[in-house]
Amino acid sequence: MYKIDFQNFFTYSFSSDIVIFGCQEGEIHVLLIKRAMEPFKDIWAIPGDLIYPDEDLQDASERILFELTKLRNIELHQAQTFANPNRHPQGRVITCSHFALVRIEDVVAQASSWAEDIDWIPMREVPELAFDHNLILQSTYDVLKQKLATEPVCFDMLPEKFTLHELQLLYEYAFEINMDKANFRKKIKPIPLISLDEKQKNVKHRPAKLYSFDRKRFQEKIEKEHYRFKMY
Amino acid sequence: MYKIDFQNFFTYSFSSDIVIFGCQEGEIHVLLIKRAMEPFKDIWAIPGDLIYPDEDLQDASERILFELTKLRNIELHQAQTFANPNRHPQGRVITCSHFALVRIEDVVAQASSWAEDIDWIPMREVPELAFDHNLILQSTYDVLKQKLATEPVCFDMLPEKFTLHELQLLYEYAFEINMDKANFRKKIKPIPLISLDEKQKNVKHRPAKLYSFDRKRFQEKIEKEHYRFKMY
């Protein structure tokens, strides 16, 4: 049994890290920042910030996301908490990782006082990161893949209007597999999509039809039928 | 941009809560404690404790589990972190919930200085708990169910030697469904089990064969074949 005074426990710092994922040309990208200050100055890192003493984790995460991307009302998914006592050289900082799924074209990415540079990097080309951020990124990516398999979060990172091929590429990239085109289309048949009267433009092949996700009909299907989203 | 001094952030307390699950007569139980001190004295709660300033989250969780159950070398699964500023009346305590799966017969549950009582309670009969522990318990149970569907963790809560019917009851309880006996047995065919030369005793019906989980062959199947555990 420990005999340390309660007050001595109030010596931690707590932060939230936000892994922002997007999709471009079939590749899942992550938004990383190049740190503008020590420690790990000039090294790429996951955006994150300390949490205010009276701030909820959710609010802090939304604040961090907004400061970096100017996006609001994006769903934040909690992933994992990292509490190794030595993970931060300046003191004990416990961090809780989250991820957000955004459309890359919606983001007005910009440098800031704590980020001298900022860039979208394909998940398979991520360099060495600051702190334990490679570990955090990998485990957060694993949670994303889990969600991609069981929830329709893919539509949060695809453009509003997408082709079925883009959808397929996203899953192929995430699960590192190749799928048969015809079979993939049969598999996604139950997902309620809105078939738009629009086609791709300026492509050097037959232009593909555009679709968007029918979120309303999806909810209805879950409630009324026994429907469960399931990929892979 | 925040302008608060870095030192002001070191005003938190951090704790680990351990939801201990077991299985008895086909029902998933949780080990709860009746608090011996304020706040919430005499109220049921999830066991947990503050983390030492230089202690890793994993070590702290193992310590808490051992103090309560005298069990070591039990896998701890991280679930979710709760950081609402008002969740603890005595200060800002951020807690990270975990779960452990144990065999109820292995646990030497005992009261302690911080728990005047301790009991296994079926998940469907959990009373009002202290703090935000009902919320924590529910979300941790959801993570357990997720794991039950994709990893062979069921065998950590069943007796070493179990009947196929016990296995079925566990899944029926977790997913709140009824399964056909014959179909269930076909579904679990790919799971490598050791068929023991032993049977149930003192039952007033045909005694069932006992099995145990073949962890070694399971690992081999994953590595050599393309096998993926998948229930429900």
Add this chain to the structure above:
DNA sequence: GCAAAAGTGTTTGGATTACACCCATGC
């Protein structure tokens, strides 16, 4: 014999797989 649960086989329909084929566009 009867109750209760163990344990197995058969049929059916729907989903998954592999593969083949035709279509529209830019160059």
Add this chain to the structure above:
DNA sequence: GCATGGGTGTAATCCAAACACTTTTGC
């Protein structure tokens, strides 16, 4: 015309659900 991807059909196979039936124990 041809390269490139868009888009669809078919047949074989596997898998899941529904259901029926036999077996073994205690009382």
